Amino acid sequence: DDQLRAREIYSGTGVINDIDFSHDGSFVATVSSSGEIALWEFATREIVANATSELVGVSSVSFGPEDKLLATASFDGSITLWDVPTLSRVKSFQGASQALFDLKYSPSGQFLSAVRDDGSIQVWDSLSGSLLTQLANEGSENRTHAWSDSEKEIFGTGVDFAVLSW
Numbered sequence: 001d002d003q004l005r006a007r008e009i010y011s012g013t014g015v016i017n018d019i020d021f022s023h024d025g026s027f028v029a030t031v032s033s034s035g036e037i038a039l040w041e042f043a044t045r046e047i048v049a050n051a052t053s054e055l056v057g058v059s060s061v062s063f064g065p066e067d068k069l070l071a072t073a074s075f076d077g078s079i080t081l082w083d084v085p086t087l088s089r090v091k092s093f094q095g096a097s098q099a100l101f102d103l104k105y106s107p108s109g110q111f112l113s114a115v116r117d118d119g120s121i122q123v124w125d126s127l128s129g130s131l132l133t134q135l136a137n138e139g140s141e142n143r144t145h146a147w148s149d150s151e152k153e154i155f156g157t158g159v160d161f162a163v164l165s166w
Contacts, residue, residue: 013032013034013036014032014033014034014035014036014057015032015033015057016030016031016032017031017032017033017057017058017059017060018030018031018058018059018060018061018103019031019061020061020062020063020070021042021063022042022063022067022084023063023065023066023067024067025042026041026042026043026067027039027040027041027042027048027063027067027084027085028040028042029061029063029070030061031058031059031060031061031072032057032058033057033058034052034057035052035053035054035056035057035058035074036050036051036052036058037050037051037052037053037058037061037070037072037082037087038050039070039084039085039087048085049085049086049087050087051082051087051088051089053072053074053080056074056075056076057074057075058072058073058074058075059073059074059075059099059100059101059103060072060073060100060101060102060103060114061073061103062103062104062105062112063084063105064105064109064126065105065107065108065109066109067084068083068084069081069082069083069084069090069109070082070083070084070087071103071105071112071126072103073095073100073101073103073114074099074100075099075100076099077094077095077096077097077098077099077100077116078092078093078094078095078100079092079093079094079095079100079103079112079114079124079129080092081126091129093124093129095112095114095122095124095129095131096114096116096122098116098117098118099116099117100114100115100116100117100122101114101115101116101117101143102114102115102143102144102145104145104146104147105126106126106147106151107147107149107151108151109126110125110126110127110151111123111124111125111126111132111147111151112124112125112126113145113147113154115143115144115145115156116134119143119158120134120135120136121134121135121145121154121156121166122134122135123135123154135154135156135166143157143158144156144157145157153165153166154166
């Protein structure tokens, strides 16, 4: 039988909102609506560290390009950077006044970006947490986005069947 079969390896304390693989393939991170952040060793499928955000639920997760930092975004608009593999809190900053989704590091790790609840995309300096720009949704409600390898463009997609480029 060539069918892939799912097997449950974990049952969290809330809805699992996002998952990301480290670039070197050694870790998997999950975040949940209960605020739980779990770091898994991929080879063993074992949790090696976990943390809980004191804030509202966590919506999105992204590994930094060197896999030394993990960034999470929350429903209250905050962004937190965590050490890998300890999940010790490194830094937190208020990214937006509303929920953030689809958090991503740029390829170099210099920038963090996320989609706001209103569909616009915000970009921050990943080290200082300073807001650099907000990309208007131009009538499209973005839900996901991606950086070009050169970091000169961001593409967004939304509920209106459009792909936008900034």
